[in-house]
Amino acid sequence: MSELFNFDLEKTDGNARAGSFDTPHGHIHTPIFAPVGTQATVKAVTPAQLEEIGASLILANTYHLYLRPGEELIASFSGLHQFMNWNKPILTDSGGFQVFSLAGTRQVDDDGVNFKSHIDGSIHRFTPEKSIKIQEALGADIIMAFDECAEPKDRNYSQVAMSRTHRWLERCISTKTRSDQALFGIVQGGIFPDLRKQSAEFISKLNLPGNAIGGLSVGESKKDMHGMIEAVNAILPVDKPRYLMGVGSPEDLINGIWRGVDIFDCVLPTRLARHNAAFTPFGRINLTNTGNSSEHSPIDESCSCYTCSHFSKAYLRHLIVAKEILASTLVSIHNLNFLLQLTLQARNAVLDNRYDAFAHEFLENWHEKTENNLEVKGFE
Amino acid sequence: MSELFNFDLEKTDGNARAGSFDTPHGHIHTPIFAPVGTQATVKAVTPAQLEEIGASLILANTYHLYLRPGEELIASFSGLHQFMNWNKPILTDSGGFQVFSLAGTRQVDDDGVNFKSHIDGSIHRFTPEKSIKIQEALGADIIMAFDECAEPKDRNYSQVAMSRTHRWLERCISTKTRSDQALFGIVQGGIFPDLRKQSAEFISKLNLPGNAIGGLSVGESKKDMHGMIEAVNAILPVDKPRYLMGVGSPEDLINGIWRGVDIFDCVLPTRLARHNAAFTPFGRINLTNTGNSSEHSPIDESCSCYTCSHFSKAYLRHLIVAKEILASTLVSIHNLNFLLQLTLQARNAVLDNRYDAFAHEFLENWHEKTENNLEVKGFE
Numbered sequence: 001m002s003e004l005f006n007f008d009l010e011k012t013d014g015n016a017r018a019g020s021f022d023t024p025h026g027h028i029h030t031p032i033f034a035p036v037g038t039q040a041t042v043k044a045v046t047p048a049q050l051e052e053i054g055a056s057l058i059l060a061n062t063y064h065l066y067l068r069p070g071e072e073l074i075a076s077f078s079g080l081h082q083f084m085n086w087n088k089p090i091l092t093d094s095g096g097f098q099v100f101s102l103a104g105t106r107q108v109d110d111d112g113v114n115f116k117s118h119i120d121g122s123i124h125r126f127t128p129e130k131s132i133k134i135q136e137a138l139g140a141d142i143i144m145a146f147d148e149c150a151e152p153k154d155r156n157y158s159q160v161a162m163s164r165t166h167r168w169l170e171r172c173i174s175t176k177t178r179s180d181q182a183l184f185g186i187v188q189g190g191i192f193p194d195l196r197k198q199s200a201e202f203i204s205k206l207n208l209p210g211n212a213i214g215g216l217s218v219g220e221s222k223k224d225m226h227g228m229i230e231a232v233n234a235i236l237p238v239d240k241p242r243y244l245m246g247v248g249s250p251e252d253l254i255n256g257i258w259r260g261v262d263i264f265d266c267v268l269p270t271r272l273a274r275h276n277a278a279f280t281p282f283g284r285i286n287l288t289n290t291g292n293s294s295e296h297s298p299i300d301e302s303c304s305c306y307t308c309s310h311f312s313k314a315y316l317r318h319l320i321v322a323k324e325i326l327a328s329t330l331v332s333i334h335n336l337n338f339l340l341q342l343t344l345q346a347r348n349a350v351l352d353n354r355y356d357a358f359a360h361e362f363l364e365n366w367h368e369k370t371e372n373n374l375e376v377k378g379f380e
Numbered sequence: 381m382s383e384l385f386n387f388d389l390e391k392t393d394g395n396a397r398a399g400s401f402d403t404p405h406g407h408i409h410t411p412i413f414a415p416v417g418t419q420a421t422v423k424a425v426t427p428a429q430l431e432e433i434g435a436s437l438i439l440a441n442t443y444h445l446y447l448r449p450g451e452e453l454i455a456s457f458s459g460l461h462q463f464m465n466w467n468k469p470i471l472t473d474s475g476g477f478q479v480f481s482l483a484g485t486r487q488v489d490d491d492g493v494n495f496k497s498h499i500d501g502s503i504h505r506f507t508p509e510k511s512i513k514i515q516e517a518l519g520a521d522i523i524m525a526f527d528e529c530a531e532p533k534d535r536n537y538s539q540v541a542m543s544r545t546h547r548w549l550e551r552c553i554s555t556k557t558r559s560d561q562a563l564f565g566i567v568q569g570g571i572f573p574d575l576r577k578q579s580a581e582f583i584s585k586l587n588l589p590g591n592a593i594g595g596l597s598v599g600e601s602k603k604d605m606h607g608m609i610e611a612v613n614a615i616l617p618v619d620k621p622r623y624l625m626g627v628g629s630p631e632d633l634i635n636g637i638w639r640g641v642d643i644f645d646c647v648l649p650t651r652l653a654r655h656n657a658a659f660t661p662f663g664r665i666n667l668t669n670t671g672n673s674s675e676h677s678p679i680d681e682s683c684s685c686y687t688c689s690h691f692s693k694a695y696l697r698h699l700i701v702a703k704e705i706l707a708s709t710l711v712s713i714h715n716l717n718f719l720l721q722l723t724l725q726a727r728n729a730v731l732d733n734r735y736d737a738f739a740h741e742f743l744e745n746w747h748e749k750t751e752n753n754l755e756v757k758g759f760e
Contacts, residue, residue, distance in 0.1 A: 039698075039699075039702045039704055041699060041702075041704050043704065043705060043706070044706060045706070046686070046709065046710070047690070048686065064702075068702055069694070069698040069701070069702075073698075077692070077694075083692075085690040085695075294453055294456065296457065310465040314449070314457075315420075315457075315465075318419075318453075319419075321449070322419045324421050325424040325705055325709070326424060326425070329424070329705070330426070
């Protein structure tokens with residue numbers, strides 16, 4: 001492991017951690033939330049707007065970018081940073097999760113996965129080697145091992161998928177050639193503590209620059225999610241960053257940090273924004289509610305983002321009702337800013353030794369008024 | 381007329397003019413292009429992005445805002461400036477054009493127009509008095525007289541509509557109460573020089589703070605459009621700004637300025653952007669053309685807008701093909717910037733006494749390579 005990807009664990013407060021991770025495109029201060037730019041764009045938001053809200057690490061997807069526009073094109077721009085104009089750290093997912101969640105009919109064998117493109121039904125094959133080669137062409141700072149995502153409640157499948165994920169990780173490590181990219185391994189094992197422990201032990205031994213927890217937030221209970229994070233983080237090395245993949249509701253961030261997670265990503269803030277839902281310290285609100293139709297106040301009086309500094313709920317609701325694109329942009333800016341500020345506040349709470357109080361206060365406010373009338377499906 | 385709406389004619393060069401118009405929200409330097417914010421948003425662009433490209437005057441639509449969200453809501457924000465967060469000059473169209481072009485079945489009489497909402501089919505009535513009252517509630521700096529837009533090639537209808545527009549203008553003037561809004565009259569008369577002259581003479585006598593030319597760019601030939609502008613501008617007072625309504629292709633701007641027009645507005649730059657077409661000095665290009673799929677250069681090498689400074693044609697084409705909202709935003713920024721820069725260059729050419737050479741050079745480049753494969757219909 002190169003010094004480049006050094007993780008400096010600045011402070012712990014209980015299991016919560018504050019740290020700093022070096023990448024070729026700058027430091028990542030943890031805990032951190034990474035906005036998702038699936039197709040090399042964080043949906044409806046410009047890089048300048050992302051920078052304005054203090055985004056640092058962002059995520060892009062190997063599966064999507066391989067299918068469209070193809071990794072060769074992005075490599076011709078020396079990678080994603082130049083292609084999408086993001087000069088800060090980027091992480092690419094390996095395509096494992098998407099192959100198992102988005103693609104059509106698939107066939108898994110020990111060597112890899114055949115799958116059908118969700119775009120045009122064409123047939124493709126990913127192997128650990130192929131995933132790493134694509135990710136090297138995409139050129140992100142952090143790349144992910146190719147993993148198999150099982151049904152989390154199916155013990156037999158979880159065990160098979162975990163073992164395959166471990167063998168695939170070894171092949172990813174052998175394939176990797178670039179020293180300016182950090183490869184993170186992924187812990188699998190469904191909702192079974194013994195499998196999770198076994199997987200965490202396996203991955204820990206490989207001494208990778210960072211470790212991820214995969215296969216959560218896919219339908220299991222919050223109790224199971226928390227239990228798995230606790231089981232895994234009891235084993236993962238403390239001197240490496242821990243990335244909880246695909247997790248990103250405000251309460252999940254708070255609970256994850258409490259249990260020692262450093263990095264999060266999720267499509268939730270931007271997807272909710274395009275479905276007219278906004279985060280407030282008291283829970284999500286649905287901007288289309290008629291109660292907002294003449295409301296002069298912003299989404300969140302305590303928020304200093306561009307949207308809350310300049311626009312009322314009545315104006316945002318008008319944009320939504322009139323089907324104006326600007327609604328998606330403005331609400332995405334707010335929701336992303338909300339999670340970025342939340343992780344920043346969490347970091348400060350850890351540094352000040354008051355994370356417990358911070359987390360309790362946040363969760364008490366949050367659960368009180370959450371509007372549960374929002375169902376957001378589909379993928380980003 | 382208040383000193384507030386003073387027009388300072390700084391320089392003429394042939395018939396081309398450079399001037400400055402005072403409004404409660406600042407000076408407008410002419411010639412100027414006004415981006416259109418039909419529903420109180422310039423589509424897909426934030427006010428901050430508009431400011432960055434140097435937009436000053438923007439337009440909003442009485443017809444749309446009356447129907448949704450209603451002028452009372454906007455009045456509760458002290459008007460459009462605060463509602464949509466635009467602290468520079470705003471102009472509202474009267475609803476006349478939209479009632480005749482967008483609304484369903486309509487009945488015109490000397491008193492006003494009954495029309496069906498294009499949103500829900502509900503029945504409404506606009507009169508000159510109603511249009512002015514709505515525009516006073518919306519609170520723009522420049523408001524427009526309520527006019528009747530005839531089929532431009534139908535002489536009888538053009539004459540009837542022109543006479544009615546004149547009588548309605550007198551009623552608009554009587555109704556108007558706010559001294560912080562400038563009311564512009566509208567010259568009608570189809571493609572008939574004698575009617576246009578008659579209309580321009582009528583409007584000129586009323587000594588309004590500005591005058592507009594309506595009913596053009598609606599299907600007539602370029603020759604007819606230019607002839608009408610010449611006929612009208614030979615009569616309209618030189619010490620008042622002249623606004624050519626709904627006109628806004630680059631070549632139309634150049635030709636309009638050549639013939640003494642000061643203000644333009646059009647949905648074209650943003651509508652084209654959402655249909656993947658971008659302005660260059662050599663004509664429109666269609667970004668979806670496969671030739672752009674691996675093109676590292678920006679839309680226009682000579683352009684300094686955010687889009688051209690940071691993104692390649694290959695990236696923009698990828699966003700378009702992947703149906704990403706960001707494409708609309710980035711191409712809209714470029715197209716708006718193109719027209720704003722074009723009017724700024726035209727203004728400098730007038731100030732330097734070289735407008736003829738400037739216009740000839742632009743038009744020679746422009747016509748050479750225009751891609752005519754774009755049909756953009758519908759309304760904004």
